[in-house]
Amino acid sequence: MKENSVDKFDSAASLHVLAKIVEYGQLSPKQANEAIEVLVGFYGAGSEEQILNCGDNELVRMYKEIKQQILERVC
Secondary structure, X not given: OOOOHHHHHHHHHHHHHHHHHHHHOOEOXXXXXXXXXXXXXXXXXXXXXXXXXXXXXXXXXHHHHHHHHHHOOEO
């Protein structure tokens, strides 16, 4: 699950924007799915399954927590 620094920066910037949207409003199902895709990319994974099966319990916990926060904002 490696990613170059430019991709990591792009993912971090996208997550920051999405976090502000989530903080102040609701997300459409499409926006939520896009946010989760960005989150997966931020972790350097190609899929959610790769994160869930990585063996790092703390990383999996953080991923699930952030994903849940995104899903709670779906209108």
